[in-house]
Amino acid sequence: MLIVMEAQATPDQIKAVEAAVKARGYEARPIPGGERMSIGVLRNKGAVDAALFVGLAGVKDVIPVTRPYKLVSRETRPEDTIVHVGGIAIGNGHPVVIAGPCAIESEEQALIIARHVKSAGAHLFRGGAFKPRTSPYSFQGLGLEGLKILAKVRQETGMPVVTEVMDTETFDQVEAYADVIQIGTRNMQNFSLLRQAGRSKRPVLLKRGLAATIDEWLMAAEYIMEGGNTDVILCERGVRTFVHHSRNTLDLSAVPYVRRESHLPIIIDPSHAAGRRDQVIPLARAAAAVGADGLMVEVHHQPDQALSDGAQSLLPEQFASLIRQVDQIFAIFKNS
Ligand code: PEP
Numbered sequence: 001m002l003i004v005m006e007a008q009a010t011p012d013q014i015k016a017v018e019a020a021v022k023a024r025g026y027e028a029r030p031i032p033g034g035e036r037m038s039i040g041v042l043r044n045k046g047a048v049d050a051a052l053f054v055g056l057a058g059v060k061d062v063i064p065v066t067r068p069y070k071l072v073s074r075e076t077r078p079e080d081t082i083v084h085v086g087g088i089a090i091g092n093g094h095p096v097v098i099a100g101p102c103a104i105e106s107e108e109q110a111l112i113i114a115r116h117v118k119s120a121g122a123h124l125f126r127g128g129a130f131k132p133r134t135s136p137y138s139f140q141g142l143g144l145e146g147l148k149i150l151a152k153v154r155q156e157t158g159m160p161v162v163t164e165v166m167d168t169e170t171f172d173q174v175e176a177y178a179d180v181i182q183i184g185t186r187n188m189q190n191f192s193l194l195r196q197a198g199r200s201k202r203p204v205l206l207k208r209g210l211a212a213t214i215d216e217w218l219m220a221a222e223y224i225m226e227g228g229n230t231d232v233i234l235c236e237r238g239v240r241t242f243v244h245h246s247r248n249t250l251d252l253s254a255v256p257y258v259r260r261e262s263h264l265p266i267i268i269d270p271s272h273a274a275g276r277r278d279q280v281i282p283l284a285r286a287a288a289a290v291g292a293d294g295l296m297v298e299v300h301h302q303p304d305q306a307l308s309d310g311a312q313s314l315l316p317e318q319f320a321s322l323i324r325q326v327d328q329i330f331a332i333f334k335n336s
């Protein structure tokens with residue numbers, strides 16, 4: 001349930017409503033909106049009687065939240081959430097592009113790619129230091145050394161950096177270096193990791209699970225928001241289907257559906273969806289057309305020597321072409 005306060009409600013009235021919610025044994029979660037404050041009622045076991053709160057001073061409306069995800073739902077917050085990272089806004093109508101290699105392999109590799117993607121127009125740099133690999137024999141990432149390289153990239157290029165956290169043990173380390181903490185597809189339902197991300201001050205980029213429904217994905221985001229972290233960016237990266245012509249199947253309809261259901265920004269990762277270079281630009285164009293808030297793209301200057309995901313990594317000049325193409329598509333929809 002959501003208690004919507006009058007735009008003119010005073011701080012004392014808001015406090016009194018919170019106290020009334022707590023007195024009933026529920027949690028009161030203030031949710032600031034554009035014009036007014038709302039108070040989410042959480043931890044209720046069954047239906048909450050609206051009559052308990054409608055008559056309180058400063059209360060405009062009491063509305064039921066029908067979805068299982070409460071804080072993530074547009075019922076709770078009708079306005080889009082805008083996530084701010086180092087001067088860049090994600091979800092404000094200006095699409096954001098995150099680009100870089102799958103894995104940080106060396107300082108030289110990271111800096112070469114970072115300079116390329118920055119000059120092509122990328123806003124944030126990505127690169128894995130802790131890599132979730134299918135095989136234990138594959139390159140697992142540089143770990144802490146990779147995080148330090150990311151910090152150098154940020155210092156040299158000014159781009160905020162996005163990197164994946166794989167487990168609760170290394171969470172603090174990743175949090176200390178990352179501007180945005182990525183939770184990967186394989187960890188979308190790692191609930192202890194989600195809870196830890198919920199306590200973090202860093203924005204979280206939450207990838208959709210390999211075979212997750214959208215409800216499961218939004219419930220995973222709810223874990224993060226429930227912990228107090230409201231800066232969640234959703235990332236559709238393709239789901240597992242029966243096909244062999246691509247690594248995964250990009251679920252484009254996730255974008256309009258998530259937009260209707262949630263106020264959180266949603267971006268698309270065409271690289272992991274495709275798994276092969278020749279499909280990345282066409283899928284990125286589709287992502288721009290379907291109204292995504294941004295893209296995450298893998299780029300490598302020597303993809304045939306990449307230690308991870310070379311087959312899907314774009315060459316720098318291909319990435320520059322991608323940016324030119326998607327910019328035109330985004331421009332068509334800008335004022336519509
Ligand atoms: C990645 O972005 O580096 C990654 C491993 O992606 P995903 O979790 O979507 O497979």
Ligand code: MN
Nearest residue numbers: 102298308309
């Ligand atoms: Mn990858």
